[in-house]
Each structure stands twice: as structure tokens, then as C-alpha cells.
Amino acid sequence: MVRPTDCSESISSTNPDAEWWKKTTVYHIYPRSFYDTNGDGIGDIQGIIEKLDYLQDLGFETIWISPFTQSPQKDFGYDISDYHSISPQYGNMALFEKLVQELHRRNMKLVFDLVLNHTSDEHAWFKESASSRNNPKADWYIWKDGKGKKGTKPPNNWRAMAGNKAWTYYPERKQFNYTAFLPFQPDLNYRNPEVKQAMFDVARFWLNKGVDGFRLDIISAIYEDPDLRSNPPSLRLIPSDKSLTIFFQNLKNNFLQEKSFEFATELRNVVDEFDNPKRILIGESHGEEELIKKFCYNNGRNGLNAIFLFKAISTPFKAKSYREMLMTFEKHFPDPLIPTLVFANHDRTRVITRLGGSIEKAKLLALFQFTCRGIPFTYFGDEIGIPRVRIPLKQGKDAIAIQHGWLPQFLIDRSIEILNRDECRTPMLWNEKSNAGFCTDSAKPWLPVAENFKDINVEKQLAEPCSLLNFYKKVIRLRNATPALNSGSLEIAHELCSKAILAYSRIFHGTKYMVLLNMSRSRVKNPVHNAEILLSTHHQNEVHQLQPFEGRVVIPGRQ
Numbered sequence: 001m002v003r004p005t006d007c008s009e010s011i012s013s014t015n016p017d018a019e020w021w022k023k024t025t026v027y028h029i030y031p032r033s034f035y036d037t038n039g040d041g042i043g044d045i046q047g048i049i050e051k052l053d054y055l056q057d058l059g060f061e062t063i064w065i066s067p068f069t070q071s072p073q074k075d076f077g078y079d080i081s082d083y084h085s086i087s088p089q090y091g092n093m094a095l096f097e098k099l100v101q102e103l104h105r106r107n108m109k110l111v112f113d114l115v116l117n118h119t120s121d122e123h124a125w126f127k128e129s130a131s132s133r134n135n136p137k138a139d140w141y142i143w144k145d146g147k148g149k150k151g152t153k154p155p156n157n158w159r160a161m162a163g164n165k166a167w168t169y170y171p172e173r174k175q176f177n178y179t180a181f182l183p184f185q186p187d188l189n190y191r192n193p194e195v196k197q198a199m200f201d202v203a204r205f206w207l208n209k210g211v212d213g214f215r216l217d218i219i220s221a222i223y224e225d226p227d228l229r230s231n232p233p234s235l236r237l238i239p240s241d242k243s244l245t246i247f248f249q250n251l252k253n254n255f256l257q258e259k260s261f262e263f264a265t266e267l268r269n270v271v272d273e274f275d276n277p278k279r280i281l282i283g284e285s286h287g288e289e290e291l292i293k294k295f296c297y298n299n300g301r302n303g304l305n306a307i308f309l310f311k312a313i314s315t316p317f318k319a320k321s322y323r324e325m326l327m328t329f330e331k332h333f334p335d336p337l338i339p340t341l342v343f344a345n346h347d348r349t350r351v352i353t354r355l356g357g358s359i360e361k362a363k364l365l366a367l368f369q370f371t372c373r374g375i376p377f378t379y380f381g382d383e384i385g386i387p388r389v390r391i392p393l394k395q396g397k398d399a400i401a402i403q404h405g406w407l408p409q410f411l412i413d414r415s416i417e418i419l420n421r422d423e424c425r426t427p428m429l430w431n432e433k434s435n436a437g438f439c440t441d442s443a444k445p446w447l448p449v450a451e452n453f454k455d456i457n458v459e460k461q462l463a464e465p466c467s468l469l470n471f472y473k474k475v476i477r478l479r480n481a482t483p484a485l486n487s488g489s490l491e492i493a494h495e496l497c498s499k500a501i502l503a504y505s506r507i508f509h510g511t512k513y514m515v516l517l518n519m520s521r522s523r524v525k526n527p528v529h530n531a532e533i534l535l536s537t538h539h540q541n542e543v544h545q546l547q548p549f550e551g552r553v554v555i556p557g558r559q
């Protein structure tokens with residue numbers, strides 16, 4: 001029997017008891033690339049406001065916006081020169097306040113990207129700190145005498161996360177300055193209580209403006225070993241999502257310090273000063289689950305609400321690998337903790353490209369992401385399948401691309417992950433007009449729009465019932481309306497899992513929903529055919545078989 005599926009049936013009401021952030025869905029906006037309303041080729045806050053209806057219609061309840069405060073833009077906002085004002089490229093404070101109002105009016109939330117670890121080297125604090133060894137801000141950053149007779153060798157062997165050396169010499173102080181990321185992003189010294197207070201006040205400033213929480217940039221780097229001891233060697237060169245062992249060393253002394261986990265608790269206390277409504281903290285850290293979960297819960301104390309789990313990005317798209325991943329995350333993040341799987345962001349390759357361009361796989365991944373336990377994050381444009389846009393390293397605007405411009409392009413082309421982060425930051429594709437509707441005809445988008453925008457764009461996909469975009473809409477709406485999917489427990493149905501199939505249930509107050517994912521390119525026997533289909537990635541379904549890369553949400557035992 002063949003029957004079409006529709007998710008509008010059997011929808012129950014949302015669970016009112018779960019905390020909002022546990023059942024929410026987050027859309028991540030890279031503001032430069034989302035929607036330009038003033039014709040400068042760069043997206044802006046007004047553009048975000050104008051597209052809120054689109055996001056609300058899809059069913060997203062929360063947005064996270066990459067930084068838009070004052071910055072020289074060498075790392076496009078992740079290098080902040082003033083935490084209290086908006087970069088004129090994006091708008092002004094009045095517009096930001098309007099955005100908050102517009103979101104809250106729609107019952108939506110805003111997650112602010114808070115860069116605590118470092119400032120720009122153009123921040124007034126750093127300029128003062130770098131000017132001498134005895135100014136009032138002398139100890140606000142990490143400074144250290146060099147080694148060797150003349151003191152010209154770096155204090156230790158630390159590498160930064162972006163691959164470069166972690167120390168830069170400043171002749172004014174005759175000392176080295178430490179940066180966990182790029183040399184123009186000096187790390188603040190959190191062992192200085194004044195720094196901590198100043199940055200907690202930055203958090204309070206934005207909480208007072210009404211933001212609903214923070215995404216904490218590179219929180220893994222907030223503290224360093226107090227004695228700045230060198231890192232032990234390792235054989236690993238290439239970074240991985242699993243650990244912080246890269247560039248022939250284990251970054252154990254400049255990342256993931258015990259003090260960083262304590263910091264999470266302190267920050268929690270600051271954020272809890274604002275509890276109507278409750279605000280959230282989501283941290284960015286690589287590393288083993290066993291360690292990074294300490295950001296959320298450590299020595300009996302609560303810290304961050306969630307930590308990004310980057311392992312999800314590099315887990316092979318196979319039933320067995322996904323099952324193991326789920327088991328690991330469920331083991332380390334059992335309720336009341338919650339896993340937050342990362343499949344893409346503004347630093348990584350586009351989802352559809354990693355999936356070999358397959359829309360079927362992209363739908364299946366969306367089904368998985370919105371039905372497994374965790375807070376789903378969607379990077380802008382992945383809902384329509386914007387691909388990685390190849391931009392040669394030498395033409396890169398991204399600071400990492402500039403730094404690696406010497407690498408032969410053929411090596412880069414062979415890798416699925418990106419060194420030139422411009423490639424995943426190209427503009428949103430709104431329609432088939434010139435510049436894909438991202439900016440006006442006469443404007444020049446800051447990065448090229450994907451060439452195939454006439455085939456891939458929001459307007460077109462909204463009109464096609466079976467498009468990736470419409471599938472996102474269905475699965476998000478189903479999740480939002482179904483307590484079992486947005487806040488139920490998760491049980492892996494091991495007896496139904498196979499080389500091809502991943503199967504799990506979501507259960508809430510005795511109501512059970514089952515998710516079946518055929519992650520193989522073959523047609524397979526449907527292990528749960530006596531069931532009502534609530535949603536399928538495929539338009540037409542067979543009762544006894546799952547088609548290649550078909551996924552379903554079903555209610556077992558109900559026809």
C-alpha cells in the first residue's frame with residue numbers, strides 16, 4: 001500500500017512544564033550574510049527584523065546571531081573593540097532594541113554571541129595594557145617575558161587553536177602576549193578579578209537589554225595553566241572534533257582548565273540574577289564529552305545549560321556510527337543535562353556539501369536532528385541546502401584563509417572541511433532576482449552568492465511541497481507541537497537497529513513516538529509496519545519497506 005504522509009494529524013499540545021530552552025529550536029544567523037537592507041552588500045539588523053516572519057513561519061523559536069558589536073572586523077565581529085555599542089555596518093542600538101522587541105512580540109528568543117575569551121587588539125583596554133608594563137590595565141591580558149638570553153623566544157611551546165603560534169612579541173613591553181586564536185585577538189586575563197567583573201558587567205549589560213541567553217565563544221580557552229607550562233607533544237597534526245590534540249601537541253595547558261569549569265558556575269550565578277524569564281548559556285568547546293560536560297555540571301554545581309558537541313559533525317553518516325554517537329551523548333548528558341549536537345556553523349563546511357549534495361540525506365539528517373534529544377541548531381541557509389561555495393584561499397577574506405594563503409590550493413580542495421571560512425558564509429539565497437535577493441541590484445555582496453541560486457532559493461522552495469525547506473517546516477512544527485519529541489526521554493531501539501537502520505523512541509508521560517531512519521542507499525524491510533506514520537522524508541510511503549535514505553516518525557501499534 002502506498003500512502004502520502006502529512007504531519008498535521010495527531011498533533012498534541014506542547015508540554016508546558018519543560019524549560020523553554022530545552023524544547024526550543026535555534027536558527028543561527030551570520031549577520032553579514034543574511035539580508036542587506038541598506039545597499040552596502042553586508043547584511044544588517046534591519047534585515048534580520050524583516051526576515052523574522054520567515055523564521056517564525058518555519059517554526060524556529062530562538063535565534064542566535066554571530067557578533068555585531070563594534071569591531072575592526074578582522075575576524076568579522078569575533079574581534080571586539082567595544083562591547084557596548086553596535087557596529088555601524090549592522091545598525092545601531094535603537095535597531096537592536098527593536099529586534100528584541102519584535103522577537104519577544106512573536107514569543108521568540110534571542111541568544112547573543114558573547115566573546116569573553118579575548119578582545120580585539122584595537123580595544124582600548126588592550127591598547128592601554130600593551131603600552132607599558134605599569135599602566136592600570138597592565139595585567140588585563142596575558143603577558144610574559146620571553147626566553148633565551150635576549151628574551152626573544154616565546155615563553156613556552158603553545159600553539160593557538162587556529163594553527164598559528166600563540167605568542168606575539170610587543171616591543172613596547174619587551175614581552176610576549178598570548179592569544180588562543182588569532183594574533184589580533186589577545187586573551188583576557190581572568191585571574192585578574194577586575195577583568196572578570198568587567199566582563200560580567202558586559203553580560204549584565206546585554207541581559208538588561210533583554211537578550212535571552214549567550215552563546216559563549218571559545219569558552220574552552222578562558223583560563224590557562226597558571227604557570228604557563230609547555231604542552232606535551234603528540235603525533236597528531238590535523239585538528240579533530242574529538243579532542244584538543246593538534247599541531248603535534250596536546251593543548252592541555254592552554255585549554256580546558258579546571259578553573260574554566262568553575263568559571264561556568266560563576267557565570268551561571270550572574271545570569272541567574274535575571275530570571276524572568278530564565279536565561280541560558282551555551283558554550284563552544286571541543287574535547288571529550290567526559291571533560292566538557294563539566295562545563296554544565298561540576299562538583300554538584302550547575303554551570304552552562306549546554307555545550308556544543310562537535311563530534312556530531314565528523315560522525316560518519318551511517319546507522320551504526322549515529323547509534324554509537326547517540327549512546328555516547330545519552331551516557332554523558334542524561335536528563336536533566338541535554339546534548340547539543342553540532343552539524344554546521346559559520347566555521348565549518350556546509351551540511352549539504354558534507355552529505356555529497358544529497359537532498360535525501362539532508363532531509364534525513366534534519367529528521368534525526370529535530371527528533372533526537374537535544375537542542376537543535378540550524379545554520380542559516382542549511383534549510384534550503386546552500387552548498388559550500390569554492391573561494392580560493394588566496395582570495396579569502398577570512399583571517400584563517402589569509403594566514404594559510406601559502407598552502408597549495410589542490411590540498412585544500414581535497415579536504416571536506418574548510419580553511420577558508422568564507423566558503424560557508426556566502427549570502428542567503430532568498431529568490432532568483434539578482435544577488436539572490438540578498439542585496440539590491442546595484443550593491444556588491446561582500447562574498448559571492450552561490451552560482452546555482454536560481455535553483456536553490458527560499459522563494460522557489462516554499463512553492464515546492466517536497467522541497468528541503470518544506471520538510472524542515474514540517475519536522476520543526478511536528479517537534480514544536482509534540483511533547484515527546486521536544487522534551488521526552490530517548491530510548492534507542494537496539495532490537496530494531498541494523499547496518500542500515502537507526503531506530504529510537506521518544507517517550508513522554510507514556511506516549512511513545514518512534515523514529516526510523518534508513519541511513520543506507522538500499523531499500524530495506526520496515527521493522528515497524530504496524531504503525532501510524534506522522535511524518536516521512538519521502539512523499540510516498542510503502543508499508544513494508546523503507547526507501548533508500550527514508551526516515552519516518554511513527555506511532556507504533558496505531559494504523
Ligand code: GLC
Nearest residue numbers: 075078115181217218346347
Ligand atoms: C569561535 C568562532 C570563530 C571565531 C573564533 C575566535 O571558534 O566560532 O568564528 O573566529 O571563535 O573568536
